[in-house]
Amino acid sequence: MTQDPTQPxxxxxxxxxxxxxxxxxxxxxxxMAPKAERLDHRDLILTPGLCDAHTHLVTYGFTLSQVQLRxxxxxxxxxxxxxxxxxxxxxxxxxxxxxxxxxxxxxxxxPTAAELDEVSPHHPVxxxxxxxxxxxxxxxxxxxxxIHADTPDPPGGQVVRPPQADGLGSLLENATALVNRVIxxxxxxxxxxxxxxxxxxxxxxxxxxxxxxxFEAPQAARALQALEREEALPLRIWACVPHTELDAIExxxxxxxxxxxxxxLGGVKFFADGALGSRTAWMHAxxxxxxxxxxxxxxxxxxxxxxxxxxxxxxxxxxxxAIGDRANTEVLNVYDQLRPLADHAxxxxxxxxxxxxxxxxxxxxxxxxxxxxxxxxxxxAALIRELMPHREALSFASRSLMQRGAILAxxxxxxxxxxxxQDNFAASVTRQGDSGGQIAPAEALTPxxxxxxxxxxxxIAAGWEDEGVIxxxxxxxxxxxxxxxGESTALVL
Numbered sequence: 001m002t003q004d005p006t007q008p009x010x011x012x013x014x015x016x017x018x019x020x021x022x023x024x025x026x027x028x029x030x031x032m033a034p035k036a037e038r039l040d041h042r043d044l045i046l047t048p049g050l051c052d053a054h055t056h057l058v059t060y061g062f063t064l065s066q067v068q069l070r071x072x073x074x075x076x077x078x079x080x081x082x083x084x085x086x087x088x089x090x091x092x093x094x095x096x097x098x099x100x101x102x103x104x105x106x107x108x109x110x111p112t113a114a115e116l117d118e119v120s121p122h123h124p125v126x127x128x129x130x131x132x133x134x135x136x137x138x139x140x141x142x143x144x145x146x147i148h149a150d151t152p153d154p155p156g157g158q159v160v161r162p163p164q165a166d167g168l169g170s171l172l173e174n175a176t177a178l179v180n181r182v183i184x185x186x187x188x189x190x191x192x193x194x195x196x197x198x199x200x201x202x203x204x205x206x207x208x209x210x211x212x213x214x215f216e217a218p219q220a221a222r223a224l225q226a227l228e229r230e231e232a233l234p235l236r237i238w239a240c241v242p243h244t245e246l247d248a249i250e251x252x253x254x255x256x257x258x259x260x261x262x263x264x265l266g267g268v269k270f271f272a273d274g275a276l277g278s279r280t281a282w283m284h285a286x287x288x289x290x291x292x293x294x295x296x297x298x299x300x301x302x303x304x305x306x307x308x309x310x311x312x313x314x315x316x317x318x319x320x321x322a323i324g325d326r327a328n329t330e331v332l333n334v335y336d337q338l339r340p341l342a343d344h345a346x347x348x349x350x351x352x353x354x355x356x357x358x359x360x361x362x363x364x365x366x367x368x369x370x371x372x373x374x375x376x377x378x379x380x381a382a383l384i385r386e387l388m389p390h391r392e393a394l395s396f397a398s399r400s401l402m403q404r405g406a407i408l409a410x411x412x413x414x415x416x417x418x419x420x421x422q423d424n425f426a427a428s429v430t431r432q433g434d435s436g437g438q439i440a441p442a443e444a445l446t447p448x449x450x451x452x453x454x455x456x457x458x459x460i461a462a463g464w465e466d467e468g469v470i471x472x473x474x475x476x477x478x479x480x481x482x483x484x485x486g487e488s489t490a491l492v493l
Contacts, residue, residue: 001045001046001047001448001451001470002047002048002469002470002471003048003451003452003455003456003468003469003470004469004471006471007023007024007471010023010024010025011024011025011026012024012026012029013029013478014029014032014033015476015493016033016036019472019474019475019476020470020471020473020475020476023471023472041480043482044480045482045483045484046478046479046480046491047451047455047478047479047481047484048459048468048469048474048477048478049206049207049208049209049455049467049468049475049477049478049479049490049492050206050207050209050421050455050479050488050490051208051209051210051211051409051455051467051468052202052207052209052211052411052414052421053371053409053410053411053454053458054211054213054352054371054373054411054412054413055198055210055211055212055411055419056212056214056215056216056414056415057198057202057220057224057237057414058194058195058198058212058216058223058224059194059215059216059220060198060414060415061193061194061195061197061198061199062186062190063098063415064201066097066098067081067082067085067095067096067097067098067127068097068099069081069099069100069127070099070130070418071099071104072099072104072105073104073106074105075105075107075115078105078111078115079116079118079119080119081097082095082116082120082125082127083119085097086119086123091122091123092122092123092124093123094123094125094141095120095124095125095126096126096127096128097128098128098130098415099128099129099130099415100127100130100136101129101130101277101379102129102277102278103382103383103386109162110134110136110160110169111136112164112167112168112170113137113138113139113142113168113169114139114169116136116137116169117138117140120138121139121140122140123140124137124138124141124144125137125138125140125141126141126179126180126183128176129275129277129278130379130416130417131274131276131277131278132215132415132416133173133176133275134171134172134173134277134278135171135175135176136169136170137170137171138169142169142179144179145178145181147168147171147178147179148168149161151178153175154174154175154177156173156174156296156297156299157172157176157177157178157296158171158173158175158296159171159172159175159178160172172274172280172296173274173278173280173296174298185217188219188222188223191217191219191220191222191223192227194220195220195224195226195227196227196232199224199227199234199235200234201419202234202419203235203490205419205420205421205488205490206421206479206480206488206490207419207421207479207490208235208475208478208492209236209237209458209464209477210235210236210237210238210411210419211237211240211266211267211409211411211458211461211462212224212237212239212240213240213319213413214239214240214241214242214267214269215269218245221239221263221265224237224263228261233262233263234492236264236464236477237262237263237264238266238267238461238462238464239263239264239265239266239267240268240269241265241267241269242268242269243268243269243303243304246268246307246311246314249265249268249314249316250310250314264462265316266316266462266463267311267316267317267319267350268307268308268317268318268319269319269320269321270299270304270307270308270318270319270321271298271299271320271321272298272301272304272320272321272322272327272330273295273297273298273321273322273324273326273327274295274298274323275323276323276324276356276380276383276384276387276388277380277383279292279295279387280296281295281323281324281327282296282298282322282324282326282330283324283325283326283356283388284324284325284326284329284358288388289386289388290386290387292387294326295324295327297326297327297330299320301330304318304331304334305334305338308334308338308341309338312338312341312344313341315347316347317342317347317348317349317350318335318338318342318349319350319351319352319371320334320350320351321353322351322352322353322355323353323355323356324355324356325356325357325358325361328351328354328356328358328361329358329361332351332361332364332365335351335364336364339367347463348367348368348369348407348460348461349369350368350369350371350409350461351365351369351370351371353371353372353373354371354397354401354406355372355376355396356388356391356394356395357391357394357395357397358391358394359394362394362397362401362404365401365406366404366406367406367407368407369406369409369457369460369461370401370407370408370409371411372401372410372411372453373410373411373412373416374396374398374410374423374424374427374450375412375417375418375420375423375424376416376417377396377427377439378427378433378434380395380433380439381432381434381437381439382434382435384439392439392440393440393442394440394443395439396427396439396440397440397443398443398444398445398453399443399444400443402445402449407457407460407461408449408452408453408457409457409458409460409461410453410454410457410458412424421485421488422485422486422488424450424454425447425450425485426485428444428445428449428450428453429445429446429447429450429485430444431443431444447484447485450484450485451484455469456468456469476493477490477491477492477493478490478491478492478493
């Protein structure tokens with residue numbers, strides 16, 4: 001399966017010098033190169049190599065050694081895992097972890113520092129929710145960060161203050177920075193190791209490339225570049241920088257470095273809102289059905305417009321996180337103004353997640369990149385039904401977006417979810433929620449459509465003409481399958 005519409009399926013590909021030289025009938029290619037080594041994968045399906053179009057790659061590498069909280073079903077289970085780590089961690093050292101969901105723990109409230117203090121009074125503890133838009137911390141961490149009941153909320157963030165006196169412990173959105181800034185920073189060697197581990201992990205899962213989405217320290221990009229210099233980078237990488245780094249990008253002359261290497265700086269990242277699980281997605285009124293509000297707006301439309309213009313002038317792609325329906329509307333309003341500049345620069349504007357939409361906004365996605373993570377849908381299904389039943393029909397609206405002319409690019413948002421193409425195939429094809437039932441079954445895709453969104457779609461989004469397709473001149477980077485959506489292995493020649 002080639003993803004080349006002029007020749008969708010072939011028997012064989014001829015490869016040399018890391019490039020596809022020809023694709024077609026086996027007998028024809030053997031006649032062209034009679035001495036070529038033959039790799040026979042007759043029982044497998046060969047496709048263009050997979051791309052995970054949304055990761056936080058080096059952060060994912062760090063989380064592989066932290067407390068794993070994915071799937072925990074109670075506060076008690078979190079306490080047990082933190083206690084186990086505390087037992088082997090010297091007093092005073094930080095304990096970090098991620099992966100919990102309030103809904104999976106059966107909570108209708110935010111957790112407190114006191115609950116972590118019970119099992120780890122001698123270590124500062126900081127745990128990220130699965131979406132990384134909330135931190136749950138203990139009293140020692142609050143003390144080190146100087147957070148108390150009268151600490152003002154930072155712009156775009158909230159220190160949760162429940163009625164009970166000992167209720168502090170949950171930090172939303174930009175308030176997480178109050179703790180993050182006092183956690184000892186990892187050194188260059190640790191960043192290099194995290195970059196290496198994460199890249200090798202993706203490669204082992206069948207991926208040949210990824211788009212890494214900022215929300216990381218500058219050392220992350222430097223570590224990936226160091227791996228490339230060592231010729232030890234196993235993935236092709238399209239990287240974003242935070243919009244707050246635009247001054248440095250201009251000053252250092254790093255913009256638009258498309259280049260021919262494996263690492264490319266390509267995008268500038270903005271955040272229009274938070275996330276569903278933390279109740280910080282930005283919603284149109286009346287907001288969440290449980291009365292908890294309309295979420296949190298982060299980077300304002302004015303900031304995205306001004307920063308987007310600067311990014312495009314530098315040859316970089318504006319990339320904006322938007323989950324709630326209001327966030328998507330506001331970003332589309334900005335992108336309507338940026339389209340002429342993007343067309344002139346030869347790039348496609350991009351929205352990350354595009355998770356909950358209004359019908360009237362769908363046509364406005366034509367020509368844009370819609371970077372979705374269907375793997376989030378099964379766990380979010382119960383929350384969608386509870387918090388936004390009026391938007392269920394256009395939650396993770398893959399088919400509607402595709403039909404309106406959006407370029408689909410699928411990813412995982414690792415470490416929010418494991419980088420698993422198989423999970424995206426299952427969620428996209430079945431639309432099954434973890435709690436039973438389907439979410440918007442009319443939005444289901446075929447396996448072939450999911451494959452496109454994991455191969456050619458991300459390549460178009462990154463401006464890679466030689467990726468995500470098997471044709472003369474393309475990169476010799478493939479994925480082998482026992483069946484589409486099944487077991488996969490990367491093959492780079």
